[in-house]
Amino acid sequence: MKIIIAGAGIGGLTAAMCLHRAGFDVRVFEAVGEMRPLGVGINIQAGAVRILAGLGLEPALAATAIETRELRFANRHGQTIWADPRGRHAGLPWPQFSIHRGELQMILLDAARAMLGTDRIRFGRRIADFTQDQAKVTARFADRDGHIVEEASGNILIGADGIHSAVRARFHPGEGPPKWQGILMWRGVTVGKPYLGGATMVQAGHHTQKFVCYPISRSHAERGEALINWICDLHMGDGGLPPREDWNKAGKLEDFLPRFADWSFGWLDVPEVIRKAHTILEFPMVDRDPLPRWSHGRITLLGDAAHPMYPIGSNGASQAILDGEAITQELLAGGDPETALRRYEERRLPATARIVESNRRRGIDTMLDIVEQRAPQGFTDLESVLPSDELERIVGDYKKLVAQDRETLLQMASQSAVSPT
Numbered sequence: 001m002k003i004i005i006a007g008a009g010i011g012g013l014t015a016a017m018c019l020h021r022a023g024f025d026v027r028v029f030e031a032v033g034e035m036r037p038l039g040v041g042i043n044i045q046a047g048a049v050r051i052l053a054g055l056g057l058e059p060a061l062a063a064t065a066i067e068t069r070e071l072r073f074a075n076r077h078g079q080t081i082w083a084d085p086r087g088r089h090a091g092l093p094w095p096q097f098s099i100h101r102g103e104l105q106m107i108l109l110d111a112a113r114a115m116l117g118t119d120r121i122r123f124g125r126r127i128a129d130f131t132q133d134q135a136k137v138t139a140r141f142a143d144r145d146g147h148i149v150e151e152a153s154g155n156i157l158i159g160a161d162g163i164h165s166a167v168r169a170r171f172h173p174g175e176g177p178p179k180w181q182g183i184l185m186w187r188g189v190t191v192g193k194p195y196l197g198g199a200t201m202v203q204a205g206h207h208t209q210k211f212v213c214y215p216i217s218r219s220h221a222e223r224g225e226a227l228i229n230w231i232c233d234l235h236m237g238d239g240g241l242p243p244r245e246d247w248n249k250a251g252k253l254e255d256f257l258p259r260f261a262d263w264s265f266g267w268l269d270v271p272e273v274i275r276k277a278h279t280i281l282e283f284p285m286v287d288r289d290p291l292p293r294w295s296h297g298r299i300t301l302l303g304d305a306a307h308p309m310y311p312i313g314s315n316g317a318s319q320a321i322l323d324g325e326a327i328t329q330e331l332l333a334g335g336d337p338e339t340a341l342r343r344y345e346e347r348r349l350p351a352t353a354r355i356v357e358s359n360r361r362r363g364i365d366t367m368l369d370i371v372e373q374r375a376p377q378g379f380t381d382l383e384s385v386l387p388s389d390e391l392e393r394i395v396g397d398y399k400k401l402v403a404q405d406r407e408t409l410l411q412m413a414s415q416s417a418v419s420p421t
């Protein structure tokens with residue numbers, strides 16, 4: 001079976017490798033002329049690392065990334081609300097990795113080129129239009145000037161072309177720009193001192209003013225430093241039309257630093273981390289409404305093209321990776337391609353829609369908001385502010401929702417389409 005993938009991002013490249021490994025004939029077409037290691041930090045949850053490890057990528061990831069030991073939620077005074085061991089530190093068979101997105105993308109690209117062959121991943125090929133009939137899909141690709149430079153036919157087309165997916169737009173022409181509830185994010189990377197043991201992801205504050213940070217570089221850690229990826233979320237308006245989302249838009253310190261000026265936690269000086277950044281990017285926190293369907297005959301969607309979500313709970317990349325495995329499993333299970341794509345959608349659409357919706361309701365960040373509401377000046381006894389049974393309910397519900405509970409993860413592993421070689 002011949003499969004065309006539009007988009008060589010995290011989702012597209014992972015799907016390409018899973019499908020190739022399963023014996024499918026895969027070609028990937030990417031809009032940019034040359035892949036550059038763009039972005040800042042990103043997390044790969046243990047369940048998604050399982051899939052990348054099955055593709056043989058764990059050594060490359062471990063050589064670059066930080067193996068996240070703990071996820072810690074704190075109030076805006078730096079007091080711990082909840083701390084959770086992650087990955088192998090939680091007894092799972094796989095680690096969670098915090099990594100620079102650009103490095104992750106280059107690891108995936110190098111591996112995909114080695115597996116599929118360099119000529120199977122084509123750059124400077126923006127999907128421009130496509131048609132399908134009973135037997136095949138034909139897609140045409142344009143260069144940056146809009147000239148059609150290549151046409152490809154296959155049995156299936158997967159739109160893995162990100163939050164501004166052209167494939168999605170064709171089936172939903174009236175959808176418009178992504179949805180925004182008014183939160184702007186400033187993201188940066190700073191070389192600093194290791195904090196809380198050097199492998200802790202911190203989420204501090206509350207929904208309308210939050211500071212997230214995690215170290216992302218093993219080589220810095222080996223030198224006794226921390227390359228700290230950080231994100232400042234601020235509620236700046238009532239939503240409506242978001243500022244144009246551009247992953248490379250530079251941010252300005254004066255727009256957000258004053259709001260975090262007194263956020264000194266003892267174990268981390270937030271304003272200092274922000275001030276010392278060598279990159280600051282600005283991006284609106286956007287998503288899209290879940291779609292009623294992803295698959296139209298021989299064409300389907302994957303990753304951000306299918307389910308862009310708020311970066312709450314670090315799920316964007318991990319869910320895209322899970323899609324790649326799921327579509328492979330359903331195509332391997334047999335039947336005609338249309339039916340397999342419908343099964344893929346039935347499996348993944350409701351699961352990801354629940355995360356999109358939960359993140360809109362703040363997802364696991366609910367605990368931060370409760371503590372801020374009940375104890376804005378801090379607490380001496382957390383139990384009297386957020387009783388442990390209430391906290392456990394929030395955490396347990398969210399882990400089930402995003403398939404991060406141990407039971408679900410082990411069950412998924414037992415049905416894996418990507419076994420280690």
Ligand SMILES: Cc1cc2nc3c(=O)[nH]c(=O)nc-3n(C[C@H](O)[C@H](O)[C@H](O)COP(=O)(O)OP(=O)(O)OC[C@H]3O[C@@H](n4cnc5c(N)ncnc54)[C@H](O)[C@@H]3O)c2cc1C
Binds near residue numbers: 031125316
């Ligand atoms: C440049 C960039 C920087 C990012 N930085 C961060 C970050 O710092 N932190 C973070 O959490 N998330 C970041 N993201 C988003 C993150 O990668 C995704 O949310 C997540 O990994 C899901 O992956 P995806 O493959 O579905 O989408 P993406 O990783 O966005 O990949 C989509 C790919 O499709 C390509 N594409 C777009 N349109 C077309 C078209 N018409 N035809 C063919 N190809 C097309 C894009 O160039 C891109 O390579 C970034 C995305 C991009 C594109």
